[in-house]
Amino acid sequence: MKYHLRCRHCGCEIADFGAWLAQGQQCRCGKNYAEVEYDEPLRLPSAPPATPSYQDYYFGLLPLQSRDNIVSCGEGLIPIERWSNLEAYAASKGVECEVYVYRNDLNAGSGSFKDISAALAASVLKEHGVKEYCLASTGNAGVAFATYTAKAGIAYTAFAPNCIDPDTVAAIRRTGQRIVISQGGYGAAKEEAANYHKDNKVLISIGNTDPLRIESKRLAAMECLRQMGKLPTVYMQAVAGGTSPLAFEKGFRDLQQMASRGDSGMDPAALRLPRMILVQQDECDPMVRAWEKATAAGFPEGWERQYEALHDIKTRIGILTAANPGNYPLVAPLVRRSGGTFVRVAEAALPRYGKEMLRSRGLLLGPASMVCYAGFFEAVDNGLIHNGDSVLLNTGEGCDRAAWFKALVDEEK
Ligand SMILES: Cc1ncc(COP(=O)(O)O)c(C=O)c1O
Ligand SMILES: [Zn+2]
Known part of the structure; x- marks a missing residue:
C-alpha cells in the first residue's frame, strides 16, 4: 500500500480510501477527521513539471494508487x-x-481553488469505483465538483441555497450535472443534501476536514x-x-x-x-x-x-x-x-x-x-x-x- 488514513481523534488506522468510503467517511469512533499518512518516505519531484496536472507532478505525494485514474483539466500548478x-x-x-x-x-477546471480539491476527489472516487456523489455548496465548490465528476463519469448533484449567483447555476448546468436550488439558505441546502445522501445512499462531501x-x-x-x-x-x-x-x-x-x-x-x-x-x-x-x-x-x-x-x-x-x-x-x-x-x-x-x-x-x-x-x-x-x-x-x-x-x-x- 502507498498510504493509509489515521483518525485524528482516536489514532485508529484506516486501510485506504476504499475502506474510508465504505465505512461512511468516518472512523469507527464516529469522528470524520482523519489524515493521510504515507508508507514510504515522501520525496519532492526533482525535474520541472512535464504536464499541467499537479496530480501527475506530485503523484508520489498523493493518496492515489494508479496514474490511470487521474482526472485533470490542468490545475494546481498555477503561477x-x-x-x-x-x-x-x-x-x-x-x-x-x-x-x-x-x-x-x-x-x-473552473477558475477557483476548489479545482485542486475536486480534481483529487474525482480521481480517488474513480479509483474506488464510486458512481454517484453529492455536495451542498454556495458556489465555487459546487462548480468545481460538477466539472471534475463529469469528467470522471460520476453522476453528481449540487444542492445550492436560494441566493446562489445565476452565473454559478449556469456553470454547473453547462457540465451536464444536476443542481437542486433550495427555497431556503445554505443551512436548508445542507439539510437537503444530507437527506439525499441518507435516502439514496449517495456519497456526500464531508466538508472542511475532508482528507x-x-x-x-x-x-x-x-x-x-x-x-x-x-x-x-x-x-x-x-x-x-x-x-x-x-x-x-x-x-x-x-x-x-x-x-x-x-x-x-x-x-x-x-x-x-x-x-x-x-x-x-x-x-x-x-x-x-x-x-x-x-x-x-x-x-x-x-x-x-x-x-x-x-x-x-x-x-x-x-x-x-x-x-x-x-x-x-x-x-x-x-x-x-x-x-x-x-x-x-x-x-x-x-x-x-x-x-x-x-x-x-x-x-x-x-x-x-x-x-x-x-x-x-x-x-x-x-x-x-x-x-x-x-x-x-x-x-x-x-x-x-x-x-x-x-x-x-x-x-x-
Ligand atoms: C475564492 C474562495 N476564497 C476563500 C474561500 C474560503 O476557503 P476556506 O474553506 O479555506 O476557508 C473559498 C471557499 O469557500 C473560496 O472559494
Ligand atoms: Zn477514531
Whole structure:
C-alpha cells in the first residue's frame, strides 16, 4: 500500500480510501477527521513539471494508487506571482517586504481553488469505483465538483441555497450535472443534501476536514518551495471554513519530515510555519469576532470553543457565508500557534480595492479574492507585516461568475 488514513481523534488506522468510503467517511469512533499518512518516505519531484496536472507532478505525494485514474483539466500548478504594487504600498508605510499572489483563478477546471480539491476527489472516487456523489455548496465548490465528476463519469448533484449567483447555476448546468436550488439558505441546502445522501445512499462531501481536500490543498506549501524557493513568512487568505490553512499546515509538516531526512533541499531549522493572517468581511465575520473576544480575555482555558453563529447576515459574497464557524476550534489554535491573527475588512470598500487592482494590475479578481487583497492593506496599516517578510496571498477565484461585483467596480470612480 502507498498510504493509509489515521483518525485524528482516536489514532485508529484506516486501510485506504476504499475502506474510508465504505465505512461512511468516518472512523469507527464516529469522528470524520482523519489524515493521510504515507508508507514510504515522501520525496519532492526533482525535474520541472512535464504536464499541467499537479496530480501527475506530485503523484508520489498523493493518496492515489494508479496514474490511470487521474482526472485533470490542468490545475494546481498555477503561477505564484510577485506583485510590486503591494510591495510598493507596504514600502510607502515603511515596510520592506516581498508579496506573492497564488493565482488560483488560473486553474483550468473552473477558475477557483476548489479545482485542486475536486480534481483529487474525482480521481480517488474513480479509483474506488464510486458512481454517484453529492455536495451542498454556495458556489465555487459546487462548480468545481460538477466539472471534475463529469469528467470522471460520476453522476453528481449540487444542492445550492436560494441566493446562489445565476452565473454559478449556469456553470454547473453547462457540465451536464444536476443542481437542486433550495427555497431556503445554505443551512436548508445542507439539510437537503444530507437527506439525499441518507435516502439514496449517495456519497456526500464531508466538508472542511475532508482528507481529500486537505491532502490536495496542502501542496500549496510544496508549490511555494518550487516557485519561491522558500516558504512565505506570512500566509493570508479569506476564510470561510478554513480548509486551506489547515491543509497548508499539513503540507508544512510533510515538508518538515522531508527536511529532517535531508530530502526537501531545505534546512529543517529554516522551515517555519508562516504567520497565518486570515481575513473575513465585516458582513460575515464570526471568526474575527470570536478571536477578538479571546484576545481581550487573554486566551483563557477553552477559548477556542467560545464562538457564536451569526444570524441575518447580509453579505453578498456567497462563498464567504459560513455564519456558523464550526471549524474555529481547529483553525484558531493554528492561527495562534503560528503567531498570526484574524483581520476584518469592510465589504463596502471592496469595489474600491477592485478599482485599485484594475489600475495597478489590469486585472480584477472575484469578491472572495478581494477580501484577501483588502486584508493585505489592512494588515500593513495595522503593523502586522514586518520588514523582511515574504507574504503569500492565497487568492481563490477570478471574477467570471460575479457579474454583480464587476458592476459595482465599474460604478466606482
Ligand atoms: C475564492 C474562495 N476564497 C476563500 C474561500 C474560503 O476557503 P476556506 O474553506 O479555506 O476557508 C473559498 C471557499 O469557500 C473560496 O472559494
Ligand atoms: Zn477514531
